[in-house]
Amino acid sequence: MKVAVYPGSFDPITYGHLDVLERALKIFDKVIVLVASNPNKKSRFTADERLLMIKEATLGVKGVEVDKSSGLTVQYAKEHHASHLIRGLRAVTDFEYEFELASANEFADSSIDSVFLMSRAKNSFINSSTVMELAKAGVDVSELVPPSVTKRLK
Numbered sequence: 001m002k003v004a005v006y007p008g009s010f011d012p013i014t015y016g017h018l019d020v021l022e023r024a025l026k027i028f029d030k031v032i033v034l035v036a037s038n039p040n041k042k043s044r045f046t047a048d049e050r051l052l053m054i055k056e057a058t059l060g061v062k063g064v065e066v067d068k069s070s071g072l073t074v075q076y077a078k079e080h081h082a083s084h085l086i087r088g089l090r091a092v093t094d095f096e097y098e099f100e101l102a103s104a105n106e107f108a109d110s111s112i113d114s115v116f117l118m119s120r121a122k123n124s125f126i127n128s129s130t131v132m133e134l135a136k137a138g139v140d141v142s143e144l145v146p147p148s149v150t151k152r153l154k
Helices: 015-024 047-057 073-079 092-108 128-136 147-153
Strands: 003-008 030-036 064-069 084-089 113-118
Touching (some): 003 015, 015 030, 030 047, 030 073
Parallel strands (some): 003 030, 003 084, 030 064, 084 113
């Protein structure tokens, strides 16, 4: 069984994230969506709230597990018999950060490979911070996020 971990803050999960997940499931038998703690980011939702929103958004999707972790992602992957990390790329601006992260992960454990999936053009501008800004300004973001997120943003 080919297992991958799809880590992120998912604060909140968007249709862009779900698109990457859907495509990763065509490559891997199981994908663990991992709510990872990032001490450099101020989260709007708690890890448990994000976990619940992801579970609601992926309910009934075969091959998906949802979990959270505060440790190193590569260690989590190894402990859960995953061979790959899934990362989404929206634009060239994501590349430098993702390259550094992939290099650090490879240094920590070279047996875990990173797989990058490009966002579809329609999702390329969607990120969690933009969603939160738009929602805070009263803009309807229901086309950008699953219903599990929309109801919590209201």
